[in-house]
Amino acid sequence: MYFGKTRQSDQSGRVPPNQNVTTSFPVLHTGDVPYYEDMTKWNLQVYGLVDHPMLLSFEDVKAFPRYESKNDIHCVTGWSRLDNVWQGVRACDIAEKAGVKEEAGYVILHAEEGWTTNLPLDDFLAETSLLAYAHNGEPLTPEHGFPLRGVFPHLYFWKSAKWLRGIQFTKENHPGFWERNGYHMRGDPWQNQRFTWD
Known part of the structure; x- marks a missing residue:
């Protein structure tokens, strides 16, 4: 399914079934790429089943402890990119600050233009889950999600929503x-969970 120009085979056990390794970083999305000229107009809303709803500025997000994570990413279209280094905020730190209620079981990520994706709470809280504002030591480019994107490397990369504007904690699993x-409700690349029927 992947039609990129650069492909490499990988036999190290790091690449899920039916994936091709690329050294490029393909850009895939629906809608227009947002460009933020005035970051004072951007915010991140954290709400739903939480004790302490938050409306965070970009500076508020960057005030959380900075976390760095190196991982591989796998796109549902068939490409994998290895050894990405992300900098940002651990998703679990955001959840802890908000005080997620016991009845919460899922997370809905809200992005620009009304785009959403859903995650089980356990996936959002995973050790490798990150809200990233930098990649390989450089601020995210607009095409790759500036100012903030999710990074959930254990799931297919469409779950790592770009241009985040909201994190909603819910009791039920609402499809994005x-x-x-x-597309599959969870999207585990190692289980080849690409589509609803997988």
């Missing part, structure tokens, strides 16, 4: 944009 259009 691609999930309503046939």
Whole structure:
């Protein structure tokens, strides 16, 4: 399914089934790329089943402890990119600050233009889960999600929503944009969970 120009085979056990390794960083999304000229107009809302709803500025986000994570990412379209280094805030630190209620079981990530994706709470809280504002030591580019994107490397990369604007904790699992259009509700690349019927 992946039509990129650079492919490499990898036999190290790091690449899930039916994936091709690339050294490029393909750009895939729906809608327009947002460009933020005035970051004072950007915020991140954390709400839903939490004790302490938050409306965070970009500076508020960057005030959380900075975390760095090196991992591989796997796109549902068939490419994998190895050894990415992300800098940002651990998702579990955001959840802890908000005080997630016991009845919460899922997370809905809200991005620009009404785009959403859903995650089980355990996936959001995983040790490798990050809200990233930098990649390989450089601020994210607009095409790759500036100012803030999710990074959930144990799931297919569409779950790592770009241009985040909201994190909603819910009791029930509500399908996001691609999930309503046939993609798998969880998206584990090692289980080849690409589509609803997988």
